[in-house]
Amino acid sequence: MMLISGCLLGINCKYNGGNNLKPELLELLKKGRVIPICPEQLGGAPTPRVPCEIMGGNGFDVLKGKAKVINKVGEDLTSVFLKGAEEVLKIALDANISQAILKERSPSCGVLEIYDGNFSGNTINGIGVTAAILRQNGIKISSEEN
Numbered sequence: 001m002m003l004i005s006g007c008l009l010g011i012n013c014k015y016n017g018g019n020n021l022k023p024e025l026l027e028l029l030k031k032g033r034v035i036p037i038c039p040e041q042l043g044g045a046p047t048p049r050v051p052c053e054i055m056g057g058n059g060f061d062v063l064k065g066k067a068k069v070i071n072k073v074g075e076d077l078t079s080v081f082l083k084g085a086e087e088v089l090k091i092a093l094d095a096n097i098s099q100a101i102l103k104e105r106s107p108s109c110g111v112l113e114i115y116d117g118n119f120s121g122n123t124i125n126g127i128g129v130t131a132a133i134l135r136q137n138g139i140k141i142s143s144e145e146n
C-alpha cells in the first residue's frame, strides 16, 4: 500500500479545480494498492483555491517555523499546510505506509522542486511541506516524474 497525491489519480483537488491524472498511477488505485491524499484539502483549504508558494525556504523550513506558505494575494496559509501535512502523516502511520508518490513542484507535495515564492513561475531545488514531514518520518517519497 502506498500514498499517492490525489490529483495524480484524477481527483479534482488541484488549486484550479482540475487534476494531474497519470493513468499508470490510476491502475495502482484500481488494484487497491493506493490511498489517495490531498494535504491542502486535508488541511482545510477549499477547492478551487488561490495558489500558494513557500516563501523564505522549503518544506523543512516551514516545519521548523522558519519559512511561511503564502498565497498569491498575500494571505498566510502556513497553518493550513502544517495541518494537512500532519493529517497525511497520521494516515501514513496508522496504515503503516512506507512509500508515497507525490506531485512534483507543489508547495505541499513537491519532492525535488518547488516554486521560488515569488509567483514568477520559476522553480528552485526544494521540497514541499507534506513531502518533508513524510521524509522526516522515514517514509520513502518519489514524484510522478521519477
Ligand code: SF4
Pocket (backbone or CB within 6 Å): 005, 006, 007, 008, 013, 014, 015, 037, 038, 039, 040, 041, 103, 106, 108, 109
Ligand atoms: S496538495 Fe498535493 S495532492 Fe493536493 S492538489 Fe496539490 S499536489 Fe495535488
